[in-house]
Amino acid sequence: MASEGSPNRFLNPNLAEFGTTIFAEMSALAARTGAVNLGQGFPDTDGPAEVSEAAIAAIRSGHNQYPPGPGIQPLREAIARHRARFRGQAFDPDSEVLVTAGATEAIAASLLALCRVGDEVITFEPYYDSYAAVIAMAGATRRVVTLRAPGYSFDPAELAAAFTPATRMLLLNSPHNPTGKVFSRTELSQIAELCVEHDVLVVADEVYEHLVYDVEHVPIATLAGMVERTVTISSAGKIFSFTGWKIGWACGPAELIAAVRTSKQFLTYVNGGPFQYGVAVGLDLGDEFFEGYTAAMKAKRDRLCRWLAAAGFDVMVPQGTYFVTVDIRPVGAVDGVDFCLSLPERCGVVAVPTQVFYDDTDAGRHLVRFAFCKRDDVLDEAGRRLAGVSEGNR
């Protein structure tokens, strides 16, 4: 979100447009006002006990010093097995898998390792907030292609026009935060063809890979000509509801992963040793865990969508993630930022204005994101509070 107030004299001008993240800002607003927080995407229920018990056991058994730079061997092997089981992809755990401090570090390390100053990076808007910041930190320039409601598809001609001789990378997020869109095989093939034609790298952020409803999740790395140019990223925070553990990973061809490791080792070097043992256990859990998680989150999606529709919003039912975006105009509101800033006082609910994830703010002005990774009673409480929202806007 753009900084407000006077500019910070000390901040690198490349970062001047990045103030406090919208997630921190909105969670602080929720804490200040006691509102139900459907803003920042974090679950309010712990993940599987086997996973946390394995992390506790690792602490008790003395795994408390720096883990190996690429991540502990059992976790890298579990990541490779997980990708093979669910995505049919084959990665060598020694050279093609890298454990990172959350997906956030995997994305940052990829951008810093693979982009040169002046390179262009294509991404779709609305984009996850860290993308713009790390593109800037890498000294690269973002080129944005807009996903347009209601289907959040892109115009293939607009995408083709975004490729230039300076394009180095396309940074893709599917399932997509904040819209909940899951890119279709056809869309991914259009993207892949352009990346092959222009010899462009892809960083594929698939942190919501297990939160896909009714449609298929296609990793872009599985399409023709893509495996050799794609770094695929995922995160235990999203798969196991342990967002505070910050264990993520990147998979790809050995040379790309070696490049990402080069920058990663000077960002955090390593992180979360004992948590890595927990996640290694989690990735080998039976299919019933993963199916149960998806089914539970789908039921929450439907629950919150019903409440939001009843409150009068125009709801875009998401195919993936744990976010739902609504158009606020039917309840008499116009600007998502104003709406979200006043919502805690008026209704006791916090949500995130999607506008802050756009360069073209007009495209997202009327859109607001709600997170549904919350207990049913919390969703119901938020739903009841939102029931009167349209009166407050008149």
Ligand code: PMP
């Ligand atoms: N990418 C996307 C699309 C996200 O929504 C998130 C947020 N949670 C991340 C990356 C960051 O993941 P992590 O918490 O593992 O760093």
Ligand code: GLN
């Ligand atoms: N990914 C989470 C979201 O979109 C938030 C993570 C963060 O606060 N950086 O809400």
